[in-house]
Amino acid sequence: MGIExxxxxxxxxxxxxxIIGIMIMRRDTTLICVIGxxxxxxxxxxxxxxxxSGIFNSFIFAIRELLGTxxxxxxxxxxxxxxxxxxxxEVMISPFTKMIRTPALAYWTIGILMMVISWFFWPSPAVALLxxxxxxxxxxxxxxxxxxxxxxxxxxxGIALSGDYIIQGAPKLTADAxxxxxxxxxxxxxxxxIIMGAVTTVVAFWMLKRDMRKGKLSVSEEELVLHQEDEKHEVLSYQTKKLLSVLIPILLLIDVVVMFTLGLQGGDATALIGGTVIFILILIAMLGYRNQGMEKITSYMIEGFQFxxxxxxxxxPIAAFFYMGDAGFTSVFGELLPEGSQGIVNDLGYALAQSVPVHDSIAAITLTIVGSITGLDGSGFSGIxxxxxxxxxxxxxxxxxxxxxxxxxxxxxxxxGGGTLVPWALIPAAAICNVSPFELARRNLFPVIIGLFVTTIAAMLILSI
Known part of the structure; x- marks a missing residue:
């Protein structure tokens, strides 16, 4: 049965x-998304x-969906x-300072740690932790x-979420379907x-090193000032700092154990991390600022929310547009989709799948394209x-x-859609590192496309065996 x-x-x-063209041109997409x-x-x-009215309501829907992040x-x-x-x-990161001595070691060490932690409670909380x-x-x-x-x-x-071997949310959805x-x-x-991860990360690293060598990309003075020139208040003894630098990772490690033990994932995992971080903020503010601690808690919270x-x-705006491809459309405009529609993105995926000839290679190429299309709504999970x-x-x-x-x-x-190409899904990493999610998406585009190409070929070879 075809989709009309x-x-x-x-x-x-x-x-x-x-929108993709505008992004490649490195122009802002807000106007285009609103018109769309x-x-x-x-x-x-x-x-x-x-x-x-739908323009405003779509923004509300997008904010509601993104609020947890x-x-x-x-x-x-x-x-x-x-x-x-x-x-x-400074005290907390000293062990990593000894381990990370070059840009290459920084890239691979951070990446591998991120992958391992993400396997246990998904990437967004892991980004926040690391x-x-x-x-x-x-x-x-x-x-x-x-x-x-x-x-x-x-x-x-990318790697951790696409396999999702510990929590198994992604493979369960696809396997059931x-x-x-x-x-x-x-x-x-x-x-x-393994193939997708290896190809993508190696290509991304090669491009990164090439641009650093050519001077197109470097650590800016603004970045160093942001992370190194904050005013230091010597109100805590070294022993207290050392104790806190041990206590904080322990508390977060306990979160990991709790998540694994109770099977917490996604929003529940993020909420546990968030609650723990609030308690840590309160503890440090009261110890560090004593009498002014209560006011400082509010001050730092405001600073965080402003950021x-x-x-x-x-x-x-761009998230609001792409949410219209799935459940967001019905939520904003009501039951106005054509009869039998399962959402605009899913309809397009079905139509694509049913309009190509059947063959091992065509099947693999089609699944890659359909998977990519369903990922355009930015969740990575709604279309799997x-x-x-x-x-x-x-x-x-x-x-x-x-x-x-x-x-x-x-x-x-x-x-x-899970967070390497669609800009609003890149927000956790982009926000923590204070970089543009659009620039990050542009940087990821070429390595991910090459990775998908090589992985699709690998799938063809596996199918032919």
Whole structure:
């Protein structure tokens, strides 16, 4: 049964290409996104009132969806600022300073640590945990903040999330949709995750080193000032700082144990980290500022929230547009999609899958493309059930490879939408490192495309065996 595409689908697809083009030109996309949302509402409802109101309501929807990330980033920034200003950060990062002595060591050490921690409780909390501690170290040895963001992003939101071997949220969704055991998807994904991760991170590192060597990318004075020239208040003894530098990682490690023990993931994991960080902020403020501690708690929280909302300002409009491709459309405009529609993005994915000839190579290419398209809404997860269903259809047609095709689609969807290419999904790493999410997306684009190309070829070879 085919999906009937309408003008609504065409306009959405057209604006995707326009937005991608505008991003490549390094121009702001807010105006284009607002026009796109307006046209989608106008076409669906034929009502000027609903279309205009939909612009504002789409922003509300985007903020609601992103609020958890905004808050965790804000709170982590608040904590990191007080750690820096009271000198606790210097004591805490000293073991890493000895280990990280060059930009290359910084890139690979940060990346591998990010990957391991992300396996246990997903990347966003991991970015928050590692970024504030390791960013100053990397800057000192010459790795630009953009390089740190790339390492955390590619290893965490890319490698760790696309496999998701510990929490198993992604493979469970795809396996259920494909009608196979989750273990089969995870086993099939191992070689593909390794290939995708290795190719992407190596290419990204090579490009990073090339631009650093040519002087196109370096640690700026502003970055050093931001992370090294905060006023230090010598109000705590060295022993107290040392005690806190041990206590803070222990508390966060306890969070990891609790997450693993209770099976917390996603928003629940982020909430646990956020609550713990608030307690840490309160403890340090009361110890460091004593009588003024209560006021300082509020002061640092305000500073963190100002940072968080400033960073998210340009992201909300583009997120609002892409959310219209999934559940956001119904939430904002009501039940105005064509009959039988499963969301604009999913409809486009189905149409693509049903319009190509069936063959091993075509099946692999189609799953990569469909996975990438479903990732454009920025979640990485909303469309992976679709990927499992399409993998099942192609596997029946070619008589094999359901687990490999499912894993390939899962990897494509998450690498694109889970936080390496779609700008608003890049926010955690970009915010912690104080870099533009759009610039980070542009930097990731070429390595991720090469990785997907090589991984798709690898999947073809596996299917041909």
């Amino acid at each position: 595409l309408t003008m609504l689908h065409g306009v959405y697809l057209l604006f995707i290409f326009i 949302i307006f046209l989608l509402g106008l076409i669906a409802s034929s009502s000027l009132n609903i279309a205009v 905004i808050l965790i980033i804000s709170i982590i920034v608040a904590m990191s600022r007080i750690l820096i200003r009271l000198g606790i950060n 970024g504030a501690v390791l960013l100053p170290v990397a800057l000192r040895v010459g790795l630009p903040a953009l390089g740190v963001a790339m390492a955390m992003n590619l290893f965490g939101h 494909a009608g196979i055991p989750v273990g089969e998807v995870m086993a099939a994904s191992v070689p593909l995750v 968080g909302f400033k960073v998210f300002g340009p992201v909300i 059930s679709l990927v499992g269903s399409i993998a099942s259809l192609f596997a029946v047609a070619i008589g094999k490879g359901i687990a490999t095709l499912t894993a390939l689609g899962q990897i494509s969807a998450i690498w694109v």
